[in-house]
Structure formats: C-alpha cells, structure tokens
Amino acid sequence: MKNAKINVSKFNFYYGDSRVLKDITIDIPENRVTGIIGPSGCGKSTFLRSLNRMNDVILGSRAEGSVMLDGRDIYGRDVDVAGLRRKVGMVFQKSNPFPKSVFENVAYGLRIDGIKDKYFIEERVERSLRDAALWSEVKDRLRDNAFELSGGQQQRLCIARALAIEPEILLMDEPASALDPTATLKIEELIQELKKKYTIIIVTHNMQQAARVSDLTAFFMLGELVEYDITSIIFTKPSKKLTEDYITGRFG
Amino acid sequence: MARHAHKEKLIHGLFLLNGLLVVFLLAGIFAVLVKTSIPAFREIPLGQFLFSSVWNPTATFTKPSYGILAMLVSTFMVSVGALAIAIPIGVGAAAYLSDVANRHVREIAKPIVEILAGIPSVVIGFLGIVLVGPMIARIFGLPNGLNALNGAILLAVMALPTIVSLSEDALKSVPRSFQEASLALGATHWQTLVKVKIPAALSGIIAACMLGMGRAVGETMTVLMATGCSIKMPASFLDSVQTMTATIAIELGEVPYNTTHYYALFGIGLVLFIITFFVNMASDIILHKYQRVMK
C-alpha cells in the first residue's frame, strides 16, 4: 500500500503459551482513520497495544514478526521505546487519569519531556483540552483533581493528555465507550479533525460509529484478521461470510 | 431481617466498646503520668525542667538539677537522624523490590526483610557496640563510636524492615493503569516511578515511615547501648548522648521510691507522651490533607 504509515507483517502475539494474535498482516495508511472491529476477546486491544509496545510491561508476553513504522521495525534492536511511545500516542479502553490535577494530567507528557516553559505548557494544555472538546467544561477546574470529573470527562482528559505531546499516530481503544451521545459526537468530530494531522487507529464495538468515523475497517476474530478494506465495502459488500454475519449482528 | 439488625447493633456496640477502651486506657496512662509527676514540679521550677541542660538529680554537694533539655535535643537528633537515613534507603529499597527486581529476587528478599523486623533490640544494640561504633570511631578518628550518629544508624536499621515492607506494599497497590498511562506518554520506568507511582503511594509510604519510626523510637535498649550515655548538650552527631527513654530506663530501677528524682522521671515520661501525641496528630493531619489532595 502506498502511503502506509505502519506495515505489520506476520505478526504473532503470545500471553504465555496462548497465541492471541495470529499472523496479522496489515498496512495502515497515513492521515486516515482505521477502525478495528470484532467480538470481545478477539485481540483488538492486544493488537493496538502491540503498536506502541505497551504489551512489553506484561510479564511472559512475547511478540513475533514485524511492525514497521515509517519503514523501521519497532521491535528491532536498540529501538528507543519511550521515543516510540511519544510518536504513537494511546488512549486506553478504561480511562486512566493520574491522581493529579486536571492541568497536571495534560501537562505530564510535556514535563517528562523536560519542557519547563510555563507559558508554552499552559498554552499547549489549553489547546489539547480544546481539541478534546473538554476545555469549556474544565477551564475553571484546572486545579481540581482529575478524579472529580465525570467518567466521560475523564476519558476526554485522557485524549487531551495524549494529544498534548503531539504524537504522529493516535491509538484509541474504545474512546467513546463511557460517553453520552453528545460527547460521542464531539469525539467523532474531533477524530475527523485530527486525521488531518494524525494517523488514527480506533477500536470500537459500535458498528455505526465504525461506519461513521473510519476510512478503512479491519475485522478481527479469534486473533485473526478476517477482512480489511475500505469501510463502505466492509459494511455494504464484505467478501467474507464471517464479516457479514458480524456486521449484521448475527453473532456478537 | 430483625436478626440482621440485632447483629449489626451488636457488632456496632463491640467496636464502640473497643474504641472507648483505647480512649480510657490512654486517658488512664495520661492521668497516672500527670499524677505521679505533679510532686516533681512542686520542687523543680518548670523553666529549669524544660530549658536547663543540666541533669544532675543525685548531686550531693550542690543543689540537684533537673534539666531535660539535653535529653530532649538528643532524642530529637537521634530520631530525626534515623529518619533521614531510613526513609531514603527504605523507600529506595521498596522501589527496587516493586519495580526493578525480578520475581525471584522479590520472593526471596521480602521474607528476609520481614524477618529482620523480628531481631531483638538488644542484638541490634550489641551490633552497635561491636560493629557500628568501631567503624564510626575509625572513620571520624574518635576515641569511641558510641554517639548520636550510632544511635541514629541503629534506629534506622530497626525501622527499615517495616518501612521497606509496607512501602513496597503501597507501591505495589498503585493501579497498573497509572503506570501504563505514564509509559504510554513516553515516560521511562524511572520517571514513572518518581512522578506517578511514589506520589500515588505516598500516603501508604508516609504511614510506613511513621510505623517504622514508631517502632524504632520505642526501642530504648538500642539507643541506650549505642549512644554513649552522656547527658550534656550535644554539639554534633559525633557527641555521646542519652535520650529521654534511655534516662528513664537506666535511672528508674535505682531511684529511691517517692523522691523528687523519681517523680521527675515520670515528668520525662509525661513530656514524651505529649510529644508522641502531637507528632502522631501532626502526621495524621498531614496524611489527611494529602489524601484529600489525592482524591
């Protein structure tokens, strides 16, 4: 695929002895939204977490095969994993703000990068919160502890936190699962906005949402990539029976 | 339903009883201390007791003097010194065990650390005399190494097992999701430890340090053996000192019953009680304030 930002090939992932990703080969284009759908437990989160090596922290896990980002294997020797993760931001399935203030949550990534300039940080925090459609709700509560925000606000805070360090790729694991329809809509609009600058990979359980936001859609099942195509094709004339059954809700 | 309510009431009552018992015991101890030390203050001016550094109750040719300031300062030096040594080492070791060490090291190291907590204070005091003392003497070129520094080191050693073990528990109970969030933003393990894990575990770590020190400060035997037993105003950590607890322990056995000296020793006990009470209250307030900020 031309313009591929990420090329995954023959990728396998194991938790101990159980193989949860099986020979995944997929190319993910730059500045597009790629949706990942599939039944619970099929390995969507595991796949996402393989793209920023977040699975490294899980004892006994093992990756095989290659994931090329801009032509370089992220699992290669002497890869700077922290640097990789700055490039490949992530919003987790369960929102996980730090037990710090709203402001400090968003500023965290900047501070650990050694940025000291107060005005720069303030400006970036505000912009990230605006981008995550949260600014108007928290602009007077920046010093409050993040845990005092509602679940949906916490999730958007996590999005703002990921945006603050301006990654190139944004991995989003069901970013809208805890949001009401209005906030979900905001996030979806945000995603459309963000894809001008970022390459986005989003996991979702919501078929309509996948159809609305993603340019391409990958369907996973039992650790395998069943089908991967332009979203409209996946949702209107998928080539695999499994995909069709899943899309039409014949199993879940 | 009714049975349930009865049970609830019973349990509630039991807990209330427990709480009241503790309060009564504390109040009782306080009352005894006050009652027994009052006669001392009929003889000793309060100003002398608190602000004089001359403790000489058995003076025969001059007037006996009952100043506890030197002991107070000594106690403070030994305790603070011990904290200064034990907290960085203890928290560092806990961080190592929870974050760096692999599972095998942790599984072996943690029980060993916990066994260390059971070593009797006399043994630690003995080590202070035969091991730490000579080392301090050699390093600083002193005739002997029985001084405040020695006491502080030994108390730190005694506090360490508790601090390490409980801090490690606190660090381990920090949700993995905080750690992942930090790593996902490009933080190193070290940054994650310092900026996320330790702050998130801080209330537990503070509690660990308090418990560790509480245990160590109560250990009269160790400081008695290792600090050189000299009641004069210490000028540095290399001076011999005698803490308040040590004074009580040494002198209470020999003092004639119902003398001013006897009552004065209870007066020291009262001061200790008050100090302990306020230190505990202060750390409680700090802890609560901190937890509020964290929540």
Ligand SMILES: Nc1ncnc2c1ncn2[C@@H]1O[C@H](COP(=O)(O)OP(=O)(O)OP(=O)(O)O)[C@@H](O)[C@H]1O
């Ligand atoms: N840390 C782990 N250790 C062991 N097995 C794991 C771990 N995390 C996930 N798994 C297993 O790997 C498989 C894939 O899990 P994963 O979380 O990737 O699924 P998912 O597609 O994201 O599911 P969901 O839609 O419910 O979030 C599951 O069978 C799961 O039980």
Ligand SMILES: [Mg+2]
């Ligand atoms: Mg998942």
